[in-house]
Every structure is written in structure tokens, then in C-alpha cells.
Amino acid sequence: MRSIQNDNQLLYMEDKNQIDPIKFIKKVLSYWPFILASMVIAMGLAHYYNQSTPSVYQVGGKFMVTDNMNSNLIDLTGMPQGSSYQPPGQNVSNQSILMKSKPVAEKVLELMDLSVDYFEPGVLVDRELYKSSPIFVQVDWNHPQILGDKIKVTWTDQESFSLNFPGESYFKFLPGLPSEKIELDNYESKKYKFGEWIDFPLAKIQIGLIENVSEGEILIQLNTKQTLLGKYAGENLQVWPIDQTSSILGLTLNTSHPVKGAEYLNNLMEVYMGMELEEKNRVSKNTVDFIDKQISGVADSLNYFETSLESFRSKNKTYNIEAEGSSVYKEITELERQLSQEKWKRQYFTNLQTYLVRESYDQIIIPSGIGIEDPVLNNLIQNLITLQEERSYYLSTLTEASPLVSGVTKKIEDNTTLLLEVLRNINNNTQNLIEDLENRIQTAENQFTRLPTTQQDLIKIERGFTLNESIYTFLLQRRAESALAMASNTPSSRIVEFAQPSDQPIIVKKIAIYIIALFVGLAFPIAIFSTFILMETKIKDPAELDEELAVPLLGKICKSKTLGQLTVLEQPRSVVSETFRSLKTNISFVIPKDKQITMAISSTISGEGKTFTAINLASIYSLNLKNTLLISCDMFKPSTLKDFKLKGKKGLSNFLSEQVNNVDDIIQPTKFPLFSIITSGETPPNPSDLLASRRFGLLMEELKNKYDVIILDTPPVGLISQSFELLKQVDLTLYVLRYNFSKKEYINDINEIKMKKGVNNIFAVLNDVSDKHLTYKGLNYGYYEESGSKQHKFKKLFGRNNAAL
Numbered sequence: 151m152r153s154i155q156n157d158n159q160l161l162y163m164e165d166k167n168q169i170d171p172i173k174f175i176k177k178v179l180s181y182w183p184f185i186l187a188s189m190v191i192a193m194g195l196a197h198y199y200n201q202s203t204p205s206v207y208q209v210g211g212k213f214m215v216t217d218n219m220n221s222n223l224i225d226l227t228g229m230p231q232g233s234s235y236q237p238p239g240q241n242v243s244n245q246s247i248l249m250k251s252k253p254v255a256e257k258v259l260e261l262m263d264l265s266v267d268y269f270e271p272g273v274l275v276d277r278e279l280y281k282s283s284p285i286f287v288q289v290d291w292n293h294p295q296i297l298g299d300k301i302k303v304t305w306t307d308q309e310s311f312s313l314n315f316p317g318e319s320y321f322k323f324l325p326g327l328p329s330e331k332i333e334l335d336n337y338e339s340k341k342y343k344f345g346e347w348i349d350f351p352l353a354k355i356q357i358g359l360i361e362n363v364s365e366g367e368i369l370i371q372l373n374t375k376q377t378l379l380g381k382y383a384g385e386n387l388q389v390w391p392i393d394q395t396s397s398i399l400g401l402t403l404n405t406s407h408p409v410k411g412a413e414y415l416n417n418l419m420e421v422y423m424g425m426e427l428e429e430k431n432r433v434s435k436n437t438v439d440f441i442d443k444q445i446s447g448v449a450d451s452l453n454y455f456e457t458s459l460e461s462f463r464s465k466n467k468t469y470n471i472e473a474e475g476s477s478v479y480k481e482i483t484e485l486e487r488q489l490s491q492e493k494w495k496r497q498y499f500t501n502l503q504t505y506l507v508r509e510s511y512d513q514i515i516i517p518s519g520i521g522i523e524d525p526v527l528n529n530l531i532q533n534l535i536t537l538q539e540e541r542s543y544y545l546s547t548l549t550e551a552s553p554l555v556s557g558v559t560k561k562i563e564d565n566t567t568l569l570l571e572v573l574r575n576i577n578n579n580t581q582n583l584i585e586d587l588e589n590r591i592q593t594a595e596n597q598f599t600r601l602p603t604t605q606q607d608l609i610k611i612e613r614g615f616t617l618n619e620s621i622y623t624f625l626l627q628r629r630a631e632s633a634l635a636m637a638s639n640t641p642s643s644r645i646v647e648f649a650q651p652s653d654q655p656i657i658v659k660k661i662a663i664y665i666i667a668l669f670v671g672l673a674f675p676i677a678i679f680s681t682f683i684l685m686e687t688k689i690k691d692p693a694e695l696d697e698e699l700a701v702p703l704l705g706k707i708c709k710s711k712t713l714g715q716l717t718v719l720e721q722p723r724s725v726v727s728e729t730f731r732s733l734k735t736n737i738s739f740v741i742p743k744d745k746q747i748t749m750a751i752s753s754t755i756s757g758e759g760k761t762f763t764a765i766n767l768a769s770i771y772s773l774n775l776k777n778t779l780l781i782s783c784d785m786f787k788p789s790t791l792k793d794f795k796l797k798g799k800k801g802l803s804n805f806l807s808e809q810v811n812n813v814d815d816i817i818q819p820t821k822f823p824l825f826s827i828i829t830s831g832e833t834p835p836n837p838s839d840l841l842a843s844r845r846f847g848l849l850m851e852e853l854k855n856k857y858d859v860i861i862l863d864t865p866p867v868g869l870i871s872q873s874f875e876l877l878k879q880v881d882l883t884l885y886v887l888r889y890n891f892s893k894k895e896y897i898n899d900i901n902e903i904k905m906k907k908g909v910n911n912i913f914a915v916l917n918d919v920s921d922k923h924l925t926y927k928g929l930n931y932g933y934y935e936e937s938g939s940k941q942h943k944f945k946k947l948f949g950r951n952n953a954a955l
Contacts, residue, residue: 887900
């Protein structure tokens with residue numbers, strides 16, 4: 151039966167060793183003043199941050215893009231098109247990424263002069279001036295410049311100004327080199343003239359006064375291109391498809407100035423449309439450039455023949471060709487016109503082959519643009535140009551290893567191979583046609599030699615003039631057609647909704663900062679105190695101690711404010727004395743008042759107040775007219791009762807070692823009535839053996855007949871195992887633990903004494919307890935002698951009932 155009871159107690163203690171989340175939360179919340187203070191401080195810092203940080207504004211617009219990049223693509227390669235298949239809407243997503251790319255942002259920033267920001271100084275935050283600054287700054291970016299914090303420009307007249315550097319962090323910037331931090335604390339302010347370049351080792355700028363302001367102060371901040379790209383091509387700019395089924399993009403930009411942000415978004419959409427139109431006109435422009443080069447050469451030849459023809463006619467007085475000559479002239483002229491066109495085509499085919507071999511796809515001209523009507527060749531080149539545009543588009547957002555890019559690259563290679571084969575066949579056919587035309591011209595020229603010399607010369611000149619004139623007219627016609635096609639091109643994208651500036655800053659961001667601050671202010675102290683509680687190894691909570699003990703907590707002894715051990719005898723009306731009276735009362739519920747009491751006072755280690763508890767508990771009994779005897783059994787520390795100033799040196803060790811045989815010889819009365827003491831005596835070589843001897847038992851039997859109360863001040867059980875022998879001689883054992891000194895693991899020592907050693911008459915006492923834990927139904931012991939001392943208001947406010955630092 152006893153074994154079952156012990157097993158149940160062990161299971162009960164195992165459950166107690168587990169952390170109770172509700173109790174743990176209560177412990178943490180017992181620090182609520184500190185948690186509240188942390189939250190207030192965090193919210194104050196958040197408020198200061200929000201007030202001292204420039205407001206952020208959000209501007210937005212809508213932009214429509216095309217989602218049919220490959221709609222005109224004709225696949226003549228025989229290749230399956232699955233390798234470059236795009237899911238619906240993917241092109242829209244790609245274009246949204248392209249709009250956020252740095253190349254597009256660079257073009258926009260070239261239109262807007264954002265290299266210098268202007269600010270009006272404020273108390274907590276400086277107000278940005280966009281297009282409203284009274285000064286204008288030009289920067290020479292080929293010269294080192296000062297970046298980082300703001301530069302103060304101050305003037306008191308319209309002629310000169312001075313520069314100051316009020317910030318804490320400045321950097322020296324030079325293109326192509328890493329930035330270098332510089333110190334400007336010792337910079338001496340100088341006067342500079344408005345409109346003149348300021349050239350010194352760290353900067354080269356020109357500041358002009360654009361408004362008639364006699365005095366003022368402006369802060370400027372220089373921005374490099376990389377800084378601006380990080381601001382306008384980074385997370386501040388968001389581009390996303392508004393709907394999965396549409397090709398309309400939404401654009402938002404977080405900016406410090408709403409007007410500047412709106413202008414940037416509008417310029418971004420305009421630049422994007424311009425880039426799209428430029429890409430569309432690229433082929434037509436190549437055609438026009440090619441024709442212009444050809445026209446330049448033909449025009450010179452045409453002028454030469456026109457001048458020669460006029461000179462010949464004027465010199466020979468011959469203006470008309472005779473009938474026979476006219477027939478030959480027409481035949482040869484037509485053949486030469488055809489020959490010229492075929493040679494021109496062959497030159498185009500040769501150039502095209504060169505471009506294909508060099509992969510100079512951006513220089514390719516569509517044959518139909520210059521009058522070569524070959525449907526197969528035209529479709530192949532159109533496909534090649536479209537594929538190359540598609541590949542360039544993908545490379546703006548993807549890598550070469552991307553499946554989309556790889557698929558399009560494979561198509562380009564196959565299309566180029568097929569195109570080169572077609573060009574070889576066309577070139578061969580053209581060469582055969584040129585040779586045939588040359589033979590026919592040679593036959594016609596044989597007839598030409600039979601004409602008179604004057605007629606021959608006139609026909610030669612007119613042949614050259616007519617040939618170049620026809621070529622010139624042909625080229626002009628083709629150029630006009632290409633120019634018209636280029637002029638009629640319009641971008642497929644368009645602006646659906648222009649960005650409009652808004653005066654309302656983003657509230658969500660400030661609210662988010664408050665929420666984050668509130669969370670940090672709450673979580674940080676909770677984490678600190680939780681860690682502190684989990685890592686705390688000392689006993690600080692009487693309520694928790696009572697729950698974890700397997701024995702009753704019989705009393706709590708208040709922290710003594712005196713240095714001596716005789717607190718009860720010297721200050722009987724003190725709080726400490728009252729706590730000992732309370733302990734005595736609790737003992738009376740365990741052992742009846744009229745019964746002789748023998749008790750042992752022990753602890754785990756020295757320093758927990760075992761002797762202090764024994765002396766003052768004995769004092770309480772003597773003050774209550776109980777004949778009381780205090781026996782110091784700790785022969786390892788014989789000087790523990792020195793406050794009584796006893797003169798006798800004979801004690802317990804002398805009696806147990808049979809140096810003294812009369813018990814009365816070791817009992818020493820004190821100056822306090824009904825209070826006697828047996829000291830530990832001289833330190834013997836074998837104190838543990840003496841305490842376990844039969845003579846000690848006989849001594850206790852004799853003393854119990856003489857005294858109402860006997861209290862044994864035993865050695866610590868955690869240090870001397872023979873202390874357990876003393877516990878067999880007593881009616882109850884008080885095990886002393888000290889507040890904020892004893893470790894929590896000592897609780898297990900007490901529990902093991904009860905459950906494993908079988909000592910059932912053991913009780914716990916918590917010594918040196920703080921005043922805040924000594925309450926009874928909300929009333930403390932303040933009405934005793936210590937109540938006259940004033941308690942600090944801060945202590946009253948931050949006092950806790952369940953835990954202590």
C-alpha cells in the first residue's frame with residue numbers, strides 16, 4: 151500500500167515538473183508595468199519616426215499593351231512551335247517586367263533632370279521642392295562629387311551664397327571608382343558667386359538663382375544615375391496585369407513628391423510607346439537608309455549623263471534619233487534596265503548573305519521594301535525579323551538558358567539555314583539571268599555598230615541617261631513607299647489613364663510602422679522576461695514553491711533588517727517576529743500544544759538560514775513560556791551561536807565522545823528566561839559517527855523529559871548524509887529554503903526525502919521572503935514596527951505578487 155502511495159506521489163511530481171502554460175503566462179504578465187512601459191516607448195519611437203520621415207505618396211496609371219507578338223509569324227521552317235509557346239497573358243507579364251527594367255528607366259531619366267533634389271529645411275522633416283526651388287544646380291558628373299547627406303545652400307543677397315555640410319555621412323563619388331567616405335566636419339564655409347562654377351577637389355557644381363529672393367536657405371542632395379535607377383526601377387515601382395483576361399497594366403509608384411512621381415509615370419508610358427514605335431520602324435528605316443545610299447550614286451551618274459547629252463546635242467546639232475537607231479535604242483535600253491535591276495538584286499542578295507553569316511539581323515531589309523517580289527524570300531525574312539525581335543524581347547527579362555529563349559534561338563538557326571539555301575538558289579538564277587541579258591545586249595550592240603557614228607554616240611549617251619533615270623525613279627518610288635509605311639506606323643500600346651498627383655500620403659505605411667512598433671514593444675519584453683523565467687534557477691515565488699513541493703509549506707519568514715540573529719528576542723514586535731509566531735501557530739496544527747515537541751531544522755546547503763530559523767523559532771517558544779532547548783548539532787561549524795555570547799566551551803561533541811558524562815554540564819542557560827542552549831562543542835574528528843551513535847539517542851530521551859520544546863539545528867542534509875539519523879529522533883522536521891538564494895532543484899531534495907527516504911513528518915519553510923509576498927487577503931504586515939518607514943511610490947507601482955526580479 152505504501153509503495154502504491156509513493157508511486158502516485160512520483161507521478162504527481164512528474165506532472166508538476168511540466169510547465170503549466172497558464173501559470174507561465176501569469177508569471178510573464180506579472181511584469182506588466184515593464185511591458186506597458188516598453189510598448190509606450192516603442193510607440194513613441196514609432197511616432198517620432200513617422201513624424202521625422204518624409205511622407206510617401208503613391209501615384210498610379212493604366213497602360214494597355216499588345217498580347218499578340220507572334221500573330222503575324224508564318225512558320226516556313228517546318229519546325230514545331232511548341233518550344234516557344236506562350237501561355238495566355240504571359241507576354242503581358244513579360245512586358246510588365248520590361249517596363250520596370252533599367253534600360254527603360256534610363257531613357258525616362260534622360261528626359262527628366264532628377265540628378266539634384268531640393269528641400270526646404272523643416273523641424274523634423276525637410277519638405278521637397280520640385281520645380282519650385284528658387285535656385286538651380288548644374289552638376290559636372292565627370293568630376294568628383296559629394297554624395298550622401300544633404301548640402302546646405304545659404305544666401306543673404308542675390309550675388310553670393312555659402313555651402314555647409316550639416317549631415318553626418320558624406321561620400322566622394324567618381325564614375326568608375328568605388329565611393330569613398332569623407333569627413334567634412336572641419337570644412338570652412340566660403341562665399342561663392344551665383345552662376346559661376348564651383349570647382350574644388352570634392353565637387354564641381356554651378357548654382358544659379360532663378361527667383362528674385364534676397365535671402366534664403368535650401369538643402370540640395372545629389373543623385374547618381376545608379377541611385378535614381380534603384381529608386382525608380384526598384385521596389386518603389388510596381389507594374390502588374392489588372393486582369394488575367396485583359397492586356398491592361400496597372401502602374402503605381404511610391405514617391406516622396408506626388409507631382410514628380412506622376413510625371414515620371416507618364417514619361418515612362420510615353421517612352422515605352424516610343425521604344426515600341428522605334429522597334430516597328432527599324433526595318434523601314436533600314437530600307438530607307440539603303441535606298442538613300444543607292445540614290446546618292448545613281449544621282450551622280452544621272453547628272454553626268456544629262457550634262458553629256460546636252461553638250462553633245464549642242465555641239466553636233468543633233469536632237470532626234472532616226473527610225474532605225476530608235477528601234478535599236480529602245481531594245482538596248484530595255485535590256486540594260488533589266489540588267490541593272492538584276493545586278494542591283496544580286497547586290498542585295500550578297501549583302502543579305504553577309505548579314506546572315508555575321509548574324510547582323512538588325513541590318514536586314516525586307517525584299518518587298520525595295521521591289522523584290524519573291525513571296526518565299528519575303529516570308530522567310532519576315533519570319534526571321536519577327537523571331538529576332540521576339541528573342542531580343544525575351545532577353546530583356548530572361549537569360550540565354552531560358553526555355554523560351556532557347557526555343558526561339560533554335561527557330562532562328564533553322565530559319566537562317568533555310569534562308570541561306572534559298573538565297574543560293576536565287577543567286578544562281580539571278581546570275582543566269584544576268585548572263586542572258588548581257589548576251590542579248592551584246593547581240594543588239596552588233597546591230598548598233600552599223601549606224602552612223604553620230605547616231606551611235608547619241609544613242610550611247612541617251613542609253614546611259616535613260617537607264618539611270620529609270621533606276622533613279624524606281625528608287626525614289628520605293629523610298630517614298632518605305633517612308634510612307636514608316637510614317638503611318640503607330641504604337642500598339644497606348645495610355646489608358648494618365649497618372650495624377652495626390653496630396654494624400656500613404657497612411658497604410660505609417661499604420662504598419664505603428665503596428666510593428668506595438669508588436670516589438672510587446673514581444674521584446676515578453677521574450678526577455680520569458681527567457682528570464684525559463685532560465686531562473688532560484689526560488690522567487692512562494693506560490694510556485696508551494697505547488698511544486700510534495701510537503702506542506704508551513705511558513706514564510708520575512709526578510710530581516712537587522713544584522714544579528716536574535717531578531718525575535720531583541721525586536722519582539724517586528725514583522726520578522728510575527729512571521730515566526732505564524733510559523734509556531736502552523737506547527738500547533740501539526741503537533742498539539744500540550745505535547746512535548748522535538749523538531750529538527752535542516753536545509754540543503756549552508757547559508758539558507760537554517761540556524762537563524764532555529765534560534766528565532768526557539769525564541770518564540772521561550773517567549774510563550776515554553777521551556778525551550780536549542781541544540782547545535784552542526785559540529786562542522788561550532789561558532790553558529792556566537793550572538794548569545796556563551797562562555798562555556800563544553801558541548802554536544804564532548805558529551806557524545808564521553809568526555810562529559812553529566813548532561814547538565816553541557817546545558818548553558820541564556821540571559822533570556824526559559825531558553826537554554828547546548829552548543830556543538832569542540833570539533834571532533836568523527837562528527838558524523840557521533841550523531842549516529844546510541845549515546846545521542848539516550849541523550850535525546852533524557853532531554854525530552856526536561857524540556858517542553860527541543861529544537862535541533864542539524865547540519866545541511868545536502869552535505870552530510872548522517873543528518874538523516876537525527877531526523878529519526880524528532881517529531882517533525884522543518885526544511886529551510888531561502889528566497890532568491892536556494893535553487894529550484896533543492897525542491898526535489900525535499901520531495902525525495904519524503905517519497906524515497908520515507909520521512910513523512912517533514913515540512914518546508916521559506917526564509918528571507920520579500921515583504922510583497924507576505925500578504926493575507928490583501929493586508930500586509932505594515933502595522934508593526936516597520937510600518938513607520940515610508941515606502942517608495944515607484945516600488946508600490948511596480949510591486950508584483952507572483953514574481954520578482
